[in-house]
Ligand SMILES: [Fe+2]
């Protein structure tokens with residue numbers, strides 16, 4: 001910034017030598033370690049049959065881990081649940097990363113309206129390119145698995161707009177979806193026009209990445225500690241390489257959200273309000289926990305149809321009544337899985353509190369993560385019971401799907417399951 005000529009701003013980012021150094025080191029190291037080529041290679045080499053008999057994650061990161069279904073499953077069914085966790089988990093990450101790519105660009109536009117922000121914008125450009133590589137890897141694996149096992153989508157979805165619901169299994173309806181779409185579009189417009197709002201988008205991004213780190217660190221470690229790294233399953237290699245990139249993204253979120261903010265003018269009431277709205281939105285998105293995919297804060301009833309389909313598939317061979325009974329045992333009766341998922345939720349809300357601590361504009365509701373803290377196991381059970389009654393009626397619709405008799409090729413036996421009560425043959 002040429003100080004000898006008229007400028008619209010008093011401070012330059014480059015005057016903050018420590019922050020500039022942090023940004024330079026983060027960008028340099030991220031460029032040097034970029035996992036893009038490796039992830040592309042892994043995705044192109046993936047053949048499901050090569051690793052369908054192995055765990056892809058630590059065992060506790062399996063679909064419906066520690067539920068009655070898990071305890072009654074055979075070893076091969078547990079492997080399938082483990083692989084489906086990978087598919088489900090990274091399907092959600094794809095959704096978050098689609099939004100990240102767009103909001104990186106709009107925020108870069110907002111920050112580039114100030115002098116000396118090239119370094120920040122170059123960082124974001126690299127990260128957006130990396131996210132496209134991550135999405136490609138997750139999508140390639142997840143879609144191949146769903147196609148080969150079920151012949152249809154369960155957790156995946158066709159490419160979508162950044163402003164559609166970020167949480168792919170959410171407590172939503174057409175009106176709520178439209179409102180969310182409006183809010184995200186408004187936020188993207190504001191962030192591209194306002195440096196403070198753009199800067200504080202990275203506090204929201206940091207919170208979301210923080211939640212990811214809790215699980216992704218362990219998913220990455222599974223490969224890192226694998227006894228045969230060369231022949232380890234490709235999805236676990238992808239988890240590892242993705243985590244390496246993401247650790248740099250988390251650093252940049254922290255530096256931009258916590259340090260760069262000091263070179264900007266103090267926020268107006270309006271700017272502080274919008275930035276708080278972003279954090280409240282994150283709390284709302286993360287207010288639920290679920291036992292289907294521990295670590296992703298989806299709304300459990302939204303998953304009922306998918307879990308039903310998994311149970312009815314040739315890999316579990318439940319009939320209609322048996323599937324509903326197993327779901328009742330998993331979702332409506334307190335069990336170990338609920339305590340594990342609730343613990344993850346608590347860890348997240350505590351780490352979010354620490355993350356926003358010290359930011360001057362944060363409201364009390366956000367500082368104390370009050371919305372997230374409203375969640376309890378009792379409330380979770382009440383919600384599920386209410387929603388399950390509706391699902392039981394609606395599930396008649398799913399019956400039609402199975403009556404049509406479309407069967408996926410089954411190589412995983414369902415024999416390990418205990419017999420179901422009151423089963424009804426279709
Ligand atoms: Fe990513």
Ligand SMILES: [Fe+2]
Pocket residue numbers: 100127131246249
């Ligand atoms: Fe990222």
